[in-house]
Amino acid sequence: QDLDELTLQLQWVTQAQFAGYYAALANGYYEDEGLDVTILPGGPDIAPPQVLAGGGADVMLNWMPSALAARERGVPVVNIAQPFTSSGLMLTCWADTGIEGPQDFAGRTIGVWFFGNEYPFLSWMSQEGIPTEEGAEGGVTVLKQGFNVDPLLQRQADCISTMTYNEYNQVLASGVAEDELTTFLYEDQGVATLEDGIYTLEENLEDPEMVDKLARFVRASMRGWEWAVENPEEAAEIIIDYDETGAQTYDHQLAMMEEIAKLVDTSQGGALDEAAYQRTVDTLLAGGSDPVITAAPEGAWTAQVTDAAGEM
Amino acid sequence: MTDHPISAPGAGIGRSLRVGLLVRRMMGTAGPVLAVVAGLLAIWYLAAIPMNAAQSVTDAERAGAAFDVSAAERRDMGGLSLVALAPGTALAGAYGQERPRLPAPHQVAGEMWASTFALGADCGPAERERDRLELFGRTWAVHEDCLAPVTSRRSLILHAGLTLAPTLLGFAIGSLLGVALAVGIVHSRVMDLSVMPWAIASQTIPILAIAPMIIVVMNSVGIQGLLPKAIISAYLSFFPVVVGMAKGLRAPSAADLDLMRTWGASGARILWHLRLPASAPYLFASLKIGVAAALVGAIVAELPTGAVRGLGARLLAGSYYGQTIQIWSALFAAAIAAALLVAAIGGIERGVLGRMGLRR
Amino acid sequence: MILGVWAALWGANVWVAGRSFGRWLAPVLFGAALLILWEMTVRLFGVPQVILPAPTAIGAAISANVPTLWADFVQTFVKGALSGWAIGCAAALLTALVIDRSGFLRRGVLPVGNFLAALPIVGTAPIFVMWLGFGWESKAAVVVAMVFFPVLVNTVAGLADTQPMQRDLMATYGASPGQRLRYLAAPSALPFVFNGLKIATTLALIGAIVAEFFGSPTVGMGFRISTEVGRLNLPMVWAEIAVAALAGSAFYGIVALIEKRLCFWHPSQRGGRP
Amino acid sequence: MTTISATSLDLTFQTADGPVHALRGIDLTVEAGEFVSFIGPSGCGKTTFLRCVAALETPTAGELQVQGMTPDEARRARAYGYVFQAAGLYPWRTIGRNVTLPLEIMGYPKAERRERMERVLDLVELSGFANKYPWQLSGGMQQRASIARALSFDAGILLMDEPFGALDEIVRDRLNEELLALWARTGKTCLFVTHSIPEAVYLSTKIVVMSPRPGRIADVIDSPLPRERPLDIRDTPEFLAVAHRVREGLREGMEAA
Amino acid sequence: MTTISATSLDLTFQTADGPVHALRGIDLTVEAGEFVSFIGPSGCGKTTFLRCVAALETPTAGELQVQGMTPDEARRARAYGYVFQAAGLYPWRTIGRNVTLPLEIMGYPKAERRERMERVLDLVELSGFANKYPWQLSGGMQQRASIARALSFDAGILLMDEPFGALDEIVRDRLNEELLALWARTGKTCLFVTHSIPEAVYLSTKIVVMSPRPGRIADVIDSPLPRERPLDIRDTPEFLAVAHRVREGLREGMEAA
Numbered sequence A: 001q002d003l004d005e006l007t008l009q010l011q012w013v014t015q016a017q018f019a020g021y022y023a024a025l026a027n028g029y030y031e032d033e034g035l036d037v038t039i040l041p042g043g044p045d046i047a048p049p050q051v052l053a054g055g056g057a058d059v060m061l062n063w064m065p066s067a068l069a070a071r072e073r074g075v076p077v078v079n080i081a082q083p084f085t086s087s088g089l090m091l092t093c094w095a096d097t098g099i100e101g102p103q104d105f106a107g108r109t110i111g112v113w114f115f116g117n118e119y120p121f122l123s124w125m126s127q128e129g130i131p132t133e134e135g136a137e138g139g140v141t142v143l144k145q146g147f148n149v150d151p152l153l154q155r156q157a158d159c160i161s162t163m164t165y166n167e168y169n170q171v172l173a174s175g176v177a178e179d180e181l182t183t184f185l186y187e188d189q190g191v192a193t194l195e196d197g198i199y200t201l202e203e204n205l206e207d208p209e210m211v212d213k214l215a216r217f218v219r220a221s222m223r224g225w226e227w228a229v230e231n232p233e234e235a236a237e238i239i240i241d242y243d244e245t246g247a248q249t250y251d252h253q254l255a256m257m258e259e260i261a262k263l264v265d266t267s268q269g270g271a272l273d274e275a276a277y278q279r280t281v282d283t284l285l286a287g288g289s290d291p292v293i294t295a296a297p298e299g300a301w302t303a304q305v306t307d308a309a310g311e312m
Numbered sequence B: 001m002t003d004h005p006i007s008a009p010g011a012g013i014g015r016s017l018r019v020g021l022l023v024r025r026m027m028g029t030a031g032p033v034l035a036v037v038a039g040l041l042a043i044w045y046l047a048a049i050p051m052n053a054a055q056s057v058t059d060a061e062r063a064g065a066a067f068d069v070s071a072a073e074r075r076d077m078g079g080l081s082l083v084a085l086a087p088g089t090a091l092a093g094a095y096g097q098e099r100p101r102l103p104a105p106h107q108v109a110g111e112m113w114a115s116t117f118a119l120g121a122d123c124g125p126a127e128r129e130r131d132r133l134e135l136f137g138r139t140w141a142v143h144e145d146c147l148a149p150v151t152s153r154r155s156l157i158l159h160a161g162l163t164l165a166p167t168l169l170g171f172a173i174g175s176l177l178g179v180a181l182a183v184g185i186v187h188s189r190v191m192d193l194s195v196m197p198w199a200i201a202s203q204t205i206p207i208l209a210i211a212p213m214i215i216v217v218m219n220s221v222g223i224q225g226l227l228p229k230a231i232i233s234a235y236l237s238f239f240p241v242v243v244g245m246a247k248g249l250r251a252p253s254a255a256d257l258d259l260m261r262t263w264g265a266s267g268a269r270i271l272w273h274l275r276l277p278a279s280a281p282y283l284f285a286s287l288k289i290g291v292a293a294a295l296v297g298a299i300v301a302e303l304p305t306g307a308v309r310g311l312g313a314r315l316l317a318g319s320y321y322g323q324t325i326q327i328w329s330a331l332f333a334a335a336i337a338a339a340l341l342v343a344a345i346g347g348i349e350r351g352v353l354g355r356m357g358l359r360r
Numbered sequence C: 001m002i003l004g005v006w007a008a009l010w011g012a013n014v015w016v017a018g019r020s021f022g023r024w025l026a027p028v029l030f031g032a033a034l035l036i037l038w039e040m041t042v043r044l045f046g047v048p049q050v051i052l053p054a055p056t057a058i059g060a061a062i063s064a065n066v067p068t069l070w071a072d073f074v075q076t077f078v079k080g081a082l083s084g085w086a087i088g089c090a091a092a093l094l095t096a097l098v099i100d101r102s103g104f105l106r107r108g109v110l111p112v113g114n115f116l117a118a119l120p121i122v123g124t125a126p127i128f129v130m131w132l133g134f135g136w137e138s139k140a141a142v143v144v145a146m147v148f149f150p151v152l153v154n155t156v157a158g159l160a161d162t163q164p165m166q167r168d169l170m171a172t173y174g175a176s177p178g179q180r181l182r183y184l185a186a187p188s189a190l191p192f193v194f195n196g197l198k199i200a201t202t203l204a205l206i207g208a209i210v211a212e213f214f215g216s217p218t219v220g221m222g223f224r225i226s227t228e229v230g231r232l233n234l235p236m237v238w239a240e241i242a243v244a245a246l247a248g249s250a251f252y253g254i255v256a257l258i259e260k261r262l263c264f265w266h267p268s269q270r271g272g273r274p
Numbered sequence D, E: 001m002t003t004i005s006a007t008s009l010d011l012t013f014q015t016a017d018g019p020v021h022a023l024r025g026i027d028l029t030v031e032a033g034e035f036v037s038f039i040g041p042s043g044c045g046k047t048t049f050l051r052c053v054a055a056l057e058t059p060t061a062g063e064l065q066v067q068g069m070t071p072d073e074a075r076r077a078r079a080y081g082y083v084f085q086a087a088g089l090y091p092w093r094t095i096g097r098n099v100t101l102p103l104e105i106m107g108y109p110k111a112e113r114r115e116r117m118e119r120v121l122d123l124v125e126l127s128g129f130a131n132k133y134p135w136q137l138s139g140g141m142q143q144r145a146s147i148a149r150a151l152s153f154d155a156g157i158l159l160m161d162e163p164f165g166a167l168d169e170i171v172r173d174r175l176n177e178e179l180l181a182l183w184a185r186t187g188k189t190c191l192f193v194t195h196s197i198p199e200a201v202y203l204s205t206k207i208v209v210m211s212p213r214p215g216r217i218a219d220v221i222d223s224p225l226p227r228e229r230p231l232d233i234r235d236t237p238e239f240l241a242v243a244h245r246v247r248e249g250l251r252e253g254m255e256a257a
């Protein structure tokens, strides 16, 4: 029969972070829902909200701070599902620098991802009252971190941003022992923000047919996540199969899949937890003199799609 | 044959002279190039010792060796002082690291070999491995994916080939555009005055900055795939062609142009019979620069398109995981591809100019 | 409608190009025409700002962010591009002088140089960032690597571009190698050297900006561009691009002006009379 | 029949350093079939006059008629063959295709191009070289090819600007003889610029001596020599007398300037 | 006193097409203060011989002595002034600074450079043009500047390779007169290559006629003309006789080859 076409823009390259979607694709869950899904990998020079605005994709994955900031910029993106309920973001420091808590950050060099991913860090620092501008008294020196853990390994930075499931494993894989490192999980610091959520443009939600399509997409994706969490080895293999760069290794993807499984909650069918949303907004608004968003967003999420997905 | 004694004066001069000339021409470039390459390799090997010293010492320490200087203090030491601190360790660890700051030439060569012929160190789950191979002091897994060399995802040839398509298309677009602009510039003073400064300005715009916008804009009008990448690569390659062609189309002397006018030739005839042939040497010189630029453009274009295949994607993938050896091998693969493209243009140039009688 | 405006502006340009002030007015008018068309396209078709902002929005972003733009300009252009350009060009000139003394080196270095010049910047930039850190030094190094070979190749070609007769004259004067360089090779190489220097100006700025995509402090034109793209602040991105184009063109123009002053004697600078 | 008639022709170039009077008050009539040489010191306007005739420059004043037309009409009627000092052959075309180039531009059919090419190459004794490239020929042969090119279409007027200036004396002697024979055979009207007094005297039925600043005509000498001229006519007293008059004309022109 | 003596000089160029015998068995003696012209068809080795004398080429066999030294020693002793066919001035230097260039290289003090420059520019009638650039001068003026440059330092031997080849007859006549006057005044030894028979006869005390393939000397003619030579000496029977002998020598050389 005729399949409905749908394009998904990831926010990073093909890896186990997105195992649920690849699993749904590989196992035919999307087809079962009458969907023909195209997955576009992301990369360092790709801003998913821009792709959405330009019509290059129907849905995207994005971190909520970045998505809310884009909304303020006039791109009406709306969260329609939130498979990731916990944050995997953390700051990883060399233990021998003597950093034990945020109070030790003054004068340190810290690597941060930018490109819309800097907001959690900035709001954390502003909550701690640590300036991040160049040369500020008692502040930190912020580096725009590249795409790997070299700044830490080369000791160009005292701390760098890592994800529990990816960069942290890379640091360990390069021979560093866990006790050589001190880590700060954003969850533990009370500044966690929602990560990989599914977003679409507001206008799509006005079209019942499209809403139905999105609901089928979310349902199939959550089915994919359920499967991937239960079958990490096979999921990692699927990732290897879909990675066309030939750069991913099975062991790394398996390790990533195991960490990712801890962040995903499949029990709610992908429905957004309003409390978690509110915590994210509060964290972003609390950004002192330079908050990430200036006002509490209106209509930035909807349960419409997940509700529809649940009813079917 | 003849019975002239071989020792007769002048005997054999003709042949030995010709052979001598041939040998001298070969030695003319091959010898010096080999010498320079050898020199560079020597410097490279030497430089790898201090460059990788920090990691060598850290590795040794993790393996149980003890050093007088603590890790925190070592952080501020340069590579040379680390070599002075532990010369034996630095030397022993310089050429065998997984993620060296400066991979040794043989590591890069090994990776290029392996990824050209598609061997992979751990390229899949253990149970899918068919065989293991000892090469370059490393164990390579021969994954079933990797058995058909060129079509494997690890094959540099595959990636280079995939980058080549937008390169060639972009190069074609860029060259045609460049030639067309040059023709306009030469024939119209308005074009000359208004286009040239903006062509220069266009080349000062960082392509990596506007590439994502080109992609998104083209995407929003429904153009995807090869063309956006080709456009970016054309953007980089048209400029040298414009400059070179404008010079070449103006190469005919005033006397040549006057002669055409005494024959009552039209502008188009002058272009076809005089300006274009006269510009051929300039065209080829700028095409050589343009094709290299087009390759760089195609590689750059792989970033904002989220390309998962191609040399640029391969470079980035290496970069995400700190795989320096992989970065270097992709880098050299790109340079080799550029050299081959330039050589191909050179071959066409020799043929065309030879047929035109412009090569003496 | 757009086509009509285009035709009108082109007509004005044709008129202007015929006048004596056309030399500078024509390109300005052409640029203005492009901007007007751009603005019209954006407004008429309602192009979203996150895809292509209008020139007026870009202008507003420029005037609202002068201090930021200036700080970025200093970091990227002055510290990164200019120092890298100067170091790279100086190194290339010195190397060319050394190479020129030996035909062996000349034949050996140039092919290898051409090969190394083809290394794409997206590959070299991360390596230099890894080696030299996140500051401007790594950007300067990327620029050095980019400009070195074009200048070297041009200079070597220039030093070799003396006429046999001029070389013979030097021989009959019994000139030393140093004198030969000073009185003959150096001046006649100058037009070639400037060719290389001009190419290098455009490469330098691009190199410094692109290298910042691969790691930088929180200031710089490349940093700003990549960050603001992520934040969808496109007018600011284009403001930086405008500064880059302006600075790059000015840089090119200055070098071209110096060339005009120093190479006034070369046929290309005085209208082709031999 | 008058082929070229110039009446008080003026041409002034406007340059950055002020006006240059390249031609001033030129009066000259050339009959059909004449061989007219122009001689004079550098800068006296010889080239400029030839270029006016070929409609490559426009006089600033005066009257210039070519075969009863304006020069530009004559140019479009393809009345001229022009030969420059340098052969100016295109290196990417063989000798044969160089010669057929003007024919191609003028739209002659292929068969006729070929036939004419063979005829004119024969005329300048270059048959057999049609498939060679210019740089495979000596300087003198190239110059002959360039003359053949100017002859290939039936221009009634042959304009030659120092065609033999770059050749050595021996080759030059031979080409002079050949040119004379050619002229006799074809009956074209020739305008010929040279710096060499013997050459001018040897070739011409009429010698125009010019003088510079401003460029004007100092003397017009009708040659008493017969049309039939072996090379050693140059040792006859008549020849030397004409040469002497040319030299005197030149000297006076120089002193007046 | 013998300035230059060549004994069975050979020079063979090894080229891709086989050896070229540019000079074969050249025997020649030039006394101090002589004016020797070399004439002969293209490719007969005139330039090559001059270059051997100036140590710009090395003979493959035979003996060549210059002022009792090897050519290379003489070169380093700055014994030569060399004038080429093209002026070969450096476009980035003014005429004045072109003339002082050899003096600068040879380490003359500044005041003397200036003084000598003025003197030689005066000699070639170019005073007042010291601050012009070469391309602002006519071809003839450029050639004179290049002669001035060769005269600026006290080289005993002046080597000139077709210095007037590109000039028109009138300028050439005047420069010939000037060159002769200069030679008389300075007493230099001059070796002069030309293609023009009258020029060779007019200037020289000795004319060397050469013939090609292999390049050798066909005839050496000692001129019977007096040292004092007004321009119209060219119409005297003695002059014509010498010119005739040169022409014959050339013709025979051509036929032998």
Ligand SMILES: Nc1ncnc2c1ncn2[C@@H]1O[C@H](COP(=O)(O)OP(=O)(O)OP(=O)(O)O)[C@@H](O)[C@H]1O
Residues within 6 Å of the ligand: D013, D014, D015, D020, D021, D022, D040, D041, D042, D043, D044, D045, D046, D047, D048, D049, D215, E168
């Ligand atoms: N396009 C031009 N612009 C300005 N002045 C010019 C131009 N063409 C020629 N002249 C000047 O006009 C005068 C006559 O030049 P023309 O070329 O006709 O001289 P000529 O007699 O052919 O000299 P020659 O023997 O050197 O070829 C010269 O003073 C020259 O400088």
Ligand SMILES: Nc1ncnc2c1ncn2[C@@H]1O[C@H](COP(=O)(O)OP(=O)(O)OP(=O)(O)O)[C@@H](O)[C@H]1O
Residues within 6 Å of the ligand: E013, E014, E015, E020, E021, E022, E040, E041, E042, E043, E044, E045, E046, E047, E048, E049, E215
């Ligand atoms: N560097 C060289 N390599 C090979 N052959 C050469 C070289 N220089 C000169 N020849 C050859 O040597 C011969 C003599 O050349 P030379 O230049 O001395 O002739 P010439 O008498 O000066 O001729 P022209 O009157 O044309 O200047 C010619 O056949 C020439 O081709």
Ligand SMILES: Cc1ncc(C[n+]2csc(CCO)c2C)c(N)n1
Residues within 6 Å of the ligand: A011, A012, A017, A043, A044, A045, A113, A114, A115, A117, A163, A166, A167
């Ligand atoms: C340019 C750019 N830089 C950083 C991130 C942040 N980020 C979000 S998910 C992810 C993968 C983690 O392994 C990373 C690095 C991004 N998206 N784009």
Ligand SMILES: [Mg+2]
Residues within 6 Å of the ligand: D046, D047, D048, D161
């Ligand atoms: Mg002229």
Ligand SMILES: [Mg+2]
Residues within 6 Å of the ligand: E046, E047, E048, E161
């Ligand atoms: Mg010669």
